[in-house]
Amino acid sequence: MKVLPRRRRAVLLNSLLGVVLLAGGGLAYATVNADASSTSRTGQTRTATVAKGTVLATVSGSGTLASPTDAGADFVTGGTLTSVKVAVGDKVTKGQVLAKVSTTDAQAKVDAAQAALNTAQAALTKAQAGETVTTTVPGTTTVPGTTTVPGTGTGTGSAGRSGGQSGQSGGQGAGGGDGGESSTPVTTTTTKVDASAVAQAEQQVTEAQNNLTDAQTALDGTVLKAPVAGTVASVAGKVGDTVSGSGSGSSGSGQGGSTGSTGSSSSSSGTPTGFVVITNPAGMQVDASFSESDALKVKKGQAATVTLNAQSDTELNAKVLSISSLPTSSGSGSGSGSAVQYAATLKITSPTGKLRTGMSATISVVTGEADDALYVPTNAVSGTGASRTATVVKDDGSTERRTVEVGIEGDSSVQVTSGLSVGEKVELTSTTASGGNGFPSGGFPGVSGFGGGAAGFGGGMQGSRFSGGGRR
Known part of the structure; x- marks a missing residue:
């Protein structure tokens, strides 16, 4: 029996190992690919039933609690x-x-201000009283040798006597010419008021009254x-x-x-x-901020819910009081990195006794609502605007493409105003893997690499064959 050289036995052993690995890899790839194909086919026929209920459209913002009576x-x-x-x-x-x-200093200032006011009022009283002036005017003077005859004037003494003797009107003479010179003075009293002095005194009283008011306010303070x-x-x-x-x-x-x-x-x-x-938690409000796109949908009077960040299971009812038309902040950067926000104030209508100023919260404002409405999941319709399309799956498995009209678009569902009936099934848009078999590259992980690896493995074997060159 001929014994193979050691190097040839190593090459043969490596070759057999490569065949085994390739066979195992192929079997695993076939199994995984078959499972992925089954999943893909199932995903393509996912359906939802047209239902009836309430559809809510909401926008979200963040804010903090604040009380207007703090x-x-x-x-x-x-x-x-x-x-x-x-x-x-x-x-x-x-x-x-x-x-x-x-109160020591404040009371002393009040006393001083009161004294100054008393002085000013006394000065005003004096100015208003004015100054009294007495004037003496000389009386009637009788000149010797003359007389005053009522109704005839005055004449000489002899004429007077003659008139008296004759019994003519005017009577006897008044003795003119017989008496000496006489005079009776006339005295008059007048009051003079200086208008400018009164005005100045009134101004001083006003100033004194103001000073007293300020001093009293300081004392009260x-x-x-x-x-x-x-x-x-x-x-x-x-x-x-x-x-x-x-x-x-x-x-x-x-x-x-x-x-x-x-x-x-x-x-x-x-x-x-x-x-x-x-x-004071009474009348607690929320100062919130919304993105520019969401702020356009927020209106006064809209209903909202407030969730406390510290108590995620606590949800409070609220109502929008106002939304500002001026931006409150803008993020730095350009393009998609910038962010403009608008402030809104909401009043919490739920009990507020346990709330505290400054607590952070997430706000969800209802911007649209449709009650007792037909609806389907958002991914059951395609297109934009009020007119969309949906694929209806019939009982026999066949499909029908329909045009449907939509109304309120909620967070995960959309109102259907026409084109569908309650109970019908609609096909949902599927999300498939990019490779079609559950793997991103479309193949068994490492298979292409394995193929390359196989080539490399072959190369490795070749390398193994030649690694010991010179040691034949």
């Missing part, structure tokens, strides 16, 4: 805290005293009152601390009007700040 309260007048009457978590009512600062009802969320100091004042009386950021003793401020994000911050 408020931050600050002292109008600064000073040293003499009392703090609330703590975090306390419930307060509108107008309730929250804290006080020392040493007492901090709650601008709204709610829960104390933060207190910024304790008795003995020095706090600054806002310098003017104003209401909190929420509703309720001016208290005359409370200032307020808010951060850039709209969250109220102040010595005491009060939150």
Whole structure:
């Protein structure tokens, strides 16, 4: 028996191994390809039944909860805290005293302003009274040797006597010519009012009244009152601390009007700040943002749902209050990288007692709704616009291409207004693999490589044959 050389036995063994591997690979490829073909054929005939129900079209956005009655309260007048009457978590009512600062300086200013007003009012009273002037006017003077005759005037003394003796009208003479010279003075009193002095005094009274009002406001501002009802969320100091004042009386950021003793401020994000911050979930709203394409579909009064990001199982009902026509933000970059958003405000209509300002949420606004409508899955119709096409699958397996009219397009279904009947089956658009057999390349993984590998394997065998050249 002839024994094969060692090198020839190795080549033969490698050849037999290659044949086995090729056979196994071919069997696996055939099996997988057969399964993929079956799946593909099944996918091509997937169907759905035309049903009846409600179709909703929605758009989504994101936002945060905010209450219009949240408020931050600050002292109008600064000073040293003499009392703090609330703590975090306390419930307060509108107008309730929250804290006080020392009134010493403020009261002194009120007293000084009141004294100045009293002085100004006294000066006005004097100016309005004016100045009294007395004037004396000389009386009637009688010259010696003359007389005054009623009805005839005056004449000489002899003529008067003659007239008296004759008994003519006018009677006896008044003794003119016999008496001496006499005079009776006349005294008059007048009041003079200087109009310019009165106007100046009135202006001084007005200024004094304004100063007193400001001083009284500052005194009132040493007492901090709650601008709204709610829960104390933060207190910024304790008795003995020095706090600054806002310098003017104003209401909190929420509703309720001016208290005359409370200032307020808010951060850039709209969250109220102040010595005491009060939150109130009543009337809770959502400040949301929508993409430019979705914002065009959002309208005032539309219904919406709000899902809290921290509690995904909590869904709240809401209603759109407003949608801005101005953009709120734009992403950086160009082309598809840029993003324009528009702000909307929604009011939560579900109970809000357990909600908190600042919680993040996802908002879904219903932009279209069709009740008791025929509908099919979105991928059961083809085309765009109101007129589409659908493939109806009959009981015998045959198909019919139909034109259908569509209405509301929902997230996963579309309303059918004509062309289909409830209960009919429609063919769904299939999604097939690119290779037709479940593999991207259309072949068994590594088969082409295996083929190449086979060639390589052959080459490898050849290489094996020649790897030991010179060692024959």
